[in-house]
Amino acid sequence: MSEVELAIRGGMIVTADGMRRADVGIAGGRVVALAERIEGAAQVIEADGLWVMPGGVDTHCHIEEPNAAGGLSEESFITASRAAFAGGTTSTVSFIPQWKGHGILERADDYARRAATGMLDHSFHQIITDPTDEVLERELPQVVARGIRSLKVFLTYDAVHLSDAEYLRVLRAARKHQCLVHVHCENYDAIKWRIEALLAAGLTAPKYHAWARPPVVEREATHRAIALAELVDQPIQVFHVSCAEVAEEIAAAQARGVKVWGETCPQYVTLTADDMARTSAKDGAFEGAKFICSPAPRGADEHERVWDMIRRGVLDVVSSDHCAYSFEGPNGKRQNGTDRFDRIPNGIPGITARLPLMFSEGVSKGRITPEHFVRLVATNPAKMLGLWPRKGGIHVGADADIALWDPQRKRTLTNAMMQHVADYTPYEGMEVTGWPVRVLRRGESVMENDQVTAQPGTGQFLPRAPYDMIAPRGITPNGFAD
Ligand code: URP
Ligand code: ZN
Ligand code: ZN
Numbered sequence: 001m002s003e004v005e006l007a008i009r010g011g012m013i014v015t016a017d018g019m020r021r022a023d024v025g026i027a028g029g030r031v032v033a034l035a036e037r038i039e040g041a042a043q044v045i046e047a048d049g050l051w052v053m054p055g056g057v058d059t060h061c062h063i064e065e066p067n068a069a070g071g072l073s074e075e076s077f078i079t080a081s082r083a084a085f086a087g088g089t090t091s092t093v094s095f096i097p098q099w100k101g102h103g104i105l106e107r108a109d110d111y112a113r114r115a116a117t118g119m120l121d122h123s124f125h126q127i128i129t130d131p132t133d134e135v136l137e138r139e140l141p142q143v144v145a146r147g148i149r150s151l152k153v154f155l156t157y158d159a160v161h162l163s164d165a166e167y168l169r170v171l172r173a174a175r176k177h178q179c180l181v182h183v184h185c186e187n188y189d190a191i192k193w194r195i196e197a198l199l200a201a202g203l204t205a206p207k208y209h210a211w212a213r214p215p216v217v218e219r220e221a222t223h224r225a226i227a228l229a230e231l232v233d234q235p236i237q238v239f240h241v242s243c244a245e246v247a248e249e250i251a252a253a254q255a256r257g258v259k260v261w262g263e264t265c266p267q268y269v270t271l272t273a274d275d276m277a278r279t280s281a282k283d284g285a286f287e288g289a290k291f292i293c294s295p296a297p298r299g300a301d302e303h304e305r306v307w308d309m310i311r312r313g314v315l316d317v318v319s320s321d322h323c324a325y326s327f328e329g330p331n332g333k334r335q336n337g338t339d340r341f342d343r344i345p346n347g348i349p350g351i352t353a354r355l356p357l358m359f360s361e362g363v364s365k366g367r368i369t370p371e372h373f374v375r376l377v378a379t380n381p382a383k384m385l386g387l388w389p390r391k392g393g394i395h396v397g398a399d400a401d402i403a404l405w406d407p408q409r410k411r412t413l414t415n416a417m418m419q420h421v422a423d424y425t426p427y428e429g430m431e432v433t434g435w436p437v438r439v440l441r442r443g444e445s446v447m448e449n450d451q452v453t454a455q456p457g458t459g460q461f462l463p464r465a466p467y468d469m470i471a472p473r474g475i476t477p478n479g480f481a482d
Pocket of ligand 3: 321
């Protein structure tokens, strides 16, 4: 056993595989020992009554990302790091953008430099919006050589969506360069048609965002995304699955042996389409803009169906899809000076609330086990993104990224607690049971009792290895292998 610098004593260790009362020994930023009793450490953290869980791995975060409308998702890597640590997350994967008519290399250095200002250990997805020969054949190999092993594509949104032909080109290039592809699945033309009809009828309020993109547009695009991936034999992950009928498409493909996985987000088990119909004395119907994200949250009865899909393992990763736009301000929801639902930037802040919401709604309410919670928010995302075994678990050799969790702590969510940059949280006033009281990143205490102490510039880039295209990173449909 290496000399132990720091021991976490007396806590209940919760990993994907089980729960055990043991001490954790840490040296050089890594876990070096797990034992009933660890003596002689230079420093000790007493964890009686606390659960010792892997730090969250959030593989879908929009941070300092220019959006299609020319705005910027407001969070900087420094503010995102604070917000993530406040909620128990220690690693993220965010997105290097590409504009149509531009290459992918021109953004890569700038984005990496921005990310290096933060405190989170991090990797990137490369967004592809313009899959030219130049991009796929000359530039992509250079991005991949930097250890970026996942591509993100959109099947909707005006400025970024791909045609089927373009999507096929990306799938083929991803297969060649051993990358994973993540897909935003909604049918662009169908949504455009619905938006035009709603506007023509004078229906412009935020709640019509959900009317413009009902589940069928997500289901159709998911079916198509999977079918084309099957054709190319390229693994994909379907991002932010909002409802069971979409997850059923994934389940059916998994049963056929197709390499497809499904991610969902806390908003799809906590928010509803009715939230977009909320009004306030100050802002009238525009209050509903606070909840606009895509896909749109569905009916309240959908929540239990999404939990079923989580329990079945069809949805095996929960990310935040953190995309912070303030309500007010130059990049905010009002940025276009109009109440038209189709001009309100899509996305909600959620990097802090992800773990507390999933723990509270999942573990505290008895819907999933503590081990399943760890799998969803840390272990599976780390495996899916090729960050395992360094991230996502508590085992000898892993980075000592640890959330010390009080499973009994009750809190009422407020925007101030989120520590993000946005001026609101869509979860304001929600009660949760379970909260991270202290967070370690590579053995360093970075948050204690809501106080984030990490120094800017201390986050590390996490280069990733090629995927094995037969079973990427040992992942097999419907389950993760070691
Ligand atoms: O509404 C959302 N989800 N905004 C973020 C961008 C995306 O589609 O993931
Ligand atoms: Zn998306
Ligand atoms: Zn997103």
